[in-house]
Amino acid sequence: MNLQRARGFVTMAAVLVVGLSAAWARATELPACGGHVTDTGHALTDQERSTLVADIDQLDVETLVDLAVWVTGASDDPLSTLGQRAYGVWRIGRVWDGGILVVVPTTGRAIVVQDAVHPLLAPAEVEQLTGADAPEEPMSRRLDAILDAARTVLRHKIDRHAPAHRLRYVSGSAALLLAAAALTARHRRRQAPGR
Numbered sequence: 001m002n003l004q005r006a007r008g009f010v011t012m013a014a015v016l017v018v019g020l021s022a023a024w025a026r027a028t029e030l031p032a033c034g035g036h037v038t039d040t041g042h043a044l045t046d047q048e049r050s051t052l053v054a055d056i057d058q059l060d061v062e063t064l065v066d067l068a069v070w071v072t073g074a075s076d077d078p079l080s081t082l083g084q085r086a087y088g089v090w091r092i093g094r095v096w097d098g099g100i101l102v103v104v105p106t107t108g109r110a111i112v113v114q115d116a117v118h119p120l121l122a123p124a125e126v127e128q129l130t131g132a133d134a135p136e137e138p139m140s141r142r143l144d145a146i147l148d149a150a151r152t153v154l155r156h157k158i159d160r161h162a163p164a165h166r167l168r169y170v171s172g173s174a175a176l177l178l179a180a181a182a183l184t185a186r187h188r189r190r191q192a193p194g195r
Contacts, residue, residue, distance in 0.1 A: 030082065033090040033189050036060075039071045041106055043139035052140070055147055060182055063154040065120060066099035068092050068189075069146070071139060073106050083113035093120075095185035102129065102146055106139070110146060125153045 031040045036056040037049050044052070056067050068090065074082055083103040086092075093099020098120035101113040112126045121129070129149045 030086055030089055033068075033086075035186055035190065036067065037069050037071070038086075041071055041073045043071050043106055044143075045140075048140040048143075052143055052147065057182065059147070059151055059154065060096065060185075061178055063158055064096045064178070065154055066093045066096045066185055067150060067154075068099070068101050069143060070101060070103045071106065071143070072103060079103055079105060079108075079111055080113075083111055087113045090189050092189070094188065095181050100129075100150070102150070104139075104143065104146065121153065121157075125157070128153055 031038060036053050037044070039049060052069070056069070059065070059067055070083070070086060072079075072082070083101055086103070087099070087101045090101070092101050093115060098115060098118070100120060102110055103113060104110040110130045112121065112129050114120050114126075129146060
């Protein structure tokens with residue numbers, strides 16, 4: 001009888017471990033990169049998403065910074081870890097001068113993920129992005145406020161740096177090369193592993 005109980009206990013423990021492992025894997029699974037905007041919770045309409053993508057495309061070309069936004073339903077606890085994994089897997093910032101991933105939970109404060117060795121933004125600039133005065137609802141207004149803050153921070157950063165980063169001095173052929181680089185970055189992000 002004790003042997004049957006022990007087997008039953010071991011079987012139950014194994015089922016519990018397998019079940020918890022599967023649940024944890026699903027909870028920490030990265031979605032496929034959706035280009036500049038990955039909206040796993042479908043918080044945006046198609047029109048809002050396409051408008052946001054066009055605005056980010058424009059900002060990328062102006063600043064040479066690869067900006068991506070991930071709207072997720074994940075809680076605050078794994079948000080930083082998931083953001084770091086997504087930043088690496090999605091290859092953000094590999095083509096441009098740097099990259100920024102803004103992870104926006106459906107409720108709670110957004111976080112900014114950037115290269116840990118060569119961060120693009122100072123802590124005060126990160127605070128400016130994540131602390132943007134934005135309403136919780138609707139998500140489109142919240143993302144507009146974050147994008148406006150990013151636009152302000154990145155343009156100010158460009159104005160403080162060498163003219164090589166200023167696109168107003170770029171010739172037409174160089175602008176075409178920059179646009180091609182933007183398309184290449186988008187294509188590589190879509191082709192990254194984990195999609």
